[in-house]
Amino acid sequence: MTRRRWVAVACLALLLGAVAARPLARAAGRFLVETDAPERADAIVVLTGSYPDRILEAAALYNEGWAPRLILCREPENAGFRKLAALGVRVPRLFELNRSVAEQLGVPAAAIAVLDRPAGSTTTEAEVLLAYARQQGYRSILLVTSKYHSHRAGRIYRHLAGDAVRIVVRPARDDDFQPEAWWRDRASARRVAIEYQKLLAFLLVDRWRFSPLPPVTPAPP
Numbered sequence: 001m002t003r004r005r006w007v008a009v010a011c012l013a014l015l016l017g018a019v020a021a022r023p024l025a026r027a028a029g030r031f032l033v034e035t036d037a038p039e040r041a042d043a044i045v046v047l048t049g050s051y052p053d054r055i056l057e058a059a060a061l062y063n064e065g066w067a068p069r070l071i072l073c074r075e076p077e078n079a080g081f082r083k084l085a086a087l088g089v090r091v092p093r094l095f096e097l098n099r100s101v102a103e104q105l106g107v108p109a110a111a112i113a114v115l116d117r118p119a120g121s122t123t124t125e126a127e128v129l130l131a132y133a134r135q136q137g138y139r140s141i142l143l144v145t146s147k148y149h150s151h152r153a154g155r156i157y158r159h160l161a162g163d164a165v166r167i168v169v170r171p172a173r174d175d176d177f178q179p180e181a182w183w184r185d186r187a188s189a190r191r192v193a194i195e196y197q198k199l200l201a202f203l204l205v206d207r208w209r210f211s212p213l214p215p216v217t218p219a220p221p
Contacts, residue, residue, distance in 0.1 A: 029179030032195050034151040036168045041067045042138035043113075045129055046098055047122070047145040047153060048075040053172035055098040058144045059105035061170060067142055069111045071132070072098050073125050076118040122153055122198075123206050126160045130213055133165050140166035147171040147179065148191045152199045162212030 044067045046058045072095045119125035145153045150171040157167045182188040
């Protein structure tokens with residue numbers, strides 16, 4: 001085969017790859033987004049992370065009447081926050097900002113609970129939240145997070161909840177993530193790469209390390 005033909009074949013292969021890559025990239029973006037139909041639940045849970053898209057979604061769900069209360073998760077404090085505290089500098093934490101936004105959007109302070117224990121990952125956050133939900137007697141929660149995080153969060157929470165707590169996943173409507181065109185901006189591309197890494201870690205490691213809640217025992221008649 002002549003050099004010219006090799007070049008033509010290589011160009012054709014690159015063209016076919018580019019044509020095939022875009023549908024695959026769209027599918028990869030859509031796979032990360034899970035959206036359940038809203039339904040009545042015992043509480044709305046706002047996962048730590050992106051702000052303010054998640055709390056906007058949670059407040060909207062509350063005002064639409066889907067649940068009577070909000071639960072805010074508490075993020076761990078890093079060395080920077082500890083240094084500020086030692087210097088006497090007070091800055092609001094993310095859960096405090098979320099609570100302020102929720103109250104300004106019409107959620108009564110009495111309807112907002114903040115978990116006492118911080119968590120450093122989605123899995124440990126799920127453990128803390130589901131233990132609290134079980135303690136409170138909740139049987140269903142609306143799980144609010146960002147679009148790109150919704151599939152993995154739903155998998156983790158359903159795995160740990162078992163049959164004890166029903167999980168309904170509600171990604172934030174005001175999240176900027178575009179599953180059909182995530183590769184066009186660097187921040188979204190980075191999120192997609194990290195999400196797939198974390199999803200793989202859950203499927204291969206964490207799902208075997210963390211056990212579901214025991215089933216709810218019916219009360220005696």
